[in-house]
Amino acid sequence: MDHALYHVLEPSREYDVELTTTAGQWPAGLRGHAFVVGPSQPTALDFFLTGPGMLTRVDLATQRWQTRRVVTPDLAILGALRSVLPPAELAGLLVGARPAVSHTAPHFFGDRLLLTSDRQRPVEFDPVTFDFKSFLGGVDEYPQVGAHPLFPGVQTTSHPVVDLDDGCLWWCNIHLRPRGNSTADVEGPLWVVCWDGSGALESWHVPGARIVQGTHEVTVTRDYVIFTEIGFRPEPGSVAGRNRTRPHQPFTDIYLVAKRDLTTRRVGGAVPVAHARVPYESFHEFADYAQDGDDITLYVAHSNGWDINYAITDTDTVWGSGKHFPASLRGFLPTPVDASPVGR
Secondary structure, three states: OOHHHHOOOOOOOOOOOOOOOOOOOOOOOOOOOEEEEEEEOOOOOOOHHHHHEEEEEOOOOOOEEEEEOOOHHHHHHHHHHHHOHHHHHHHOOOOOOOOOOOOEEEEEEOOEEEEOOOOOOEEOOOOOOOOOOEEOOOHHHOOOEEEEOOOOOOOOOOEEEEOOOEEEEEEEOOOOOOOOOOOHHHHHHHHEEEOOOOOEEEEEEEEEEEEEOEEEEEEEEEEEEEEOOOOOOOOOOOOOOOOOOOOOEEEEEEEEEEHHHHHHHOOOOOOEEEEEEEEOOOOEEEEOOOOOOEEEOOEEOOOOOOOOOOOOOOEEOOOOOEEOOHHHHHOOOOOOOOOOEEEO
């Protein structure tokens, strides 16, 4: 989402252009392609994280820049419904819907391009034609799914991780539900998900993990798959302008699952977990793949003071001048100036 903020400042457009070097010199001998993705603008919900993906590919040898909208089957269905249903009827149909917008991160698994978002199944796209190829796993292959007749909610992670030694892709599946009668406190189970690139998904339940905010990135070492809880407490209605009532948790919970327990024999069953807690909230983490015996080294990127629940609305004004924000910035996140350390 933060990799393509240029789409926030103007309505998103598709491009197919040759880049021109305006200063310095384009490095000689470059090969390959760079891929970025971000949410398109404007969006139906007036919040920039809800825009369907805009995928950009840059040919580093020819300096050709191509940007196209990501179109999943979900978005094709949604577009058709928008063209025939009255807004009120469409809004009622979309209650609880989680269409695949695929706008957060591009990942490669071998030569296969995957696009992700926290609240959908990863999808595979052709890296040359930009065509949709497949979801990763059928809805019935995920143990935790929010029911909806058209767009079921499969909450995963925006950043799966490739395990080169084991030749597989690791990610997760969670489903946060209200705790008791609260609308601000949620909780859900954690499931580890693995895919070898051709067969069915494999998943294992981690009952020792208590997820109350969410997961965003998975990392891996030689012997462990590691999950950290994102520094974001979901609260219904807050992104639409409702005042926040609950802050983030001021710490990060880390869950380490040993690969030796993630066996074919235990697929669908429970596996043990080790739990650690460090200060400050986080969004991203990385680990040294190599280990010193049983010791692992983890790097946690903290995002202190950043709250996705806050968004600029059409009634907000600029402090000091009293001027209203440009319409193109509605739904954008007012990120505070704060220290964002990396912990080791």
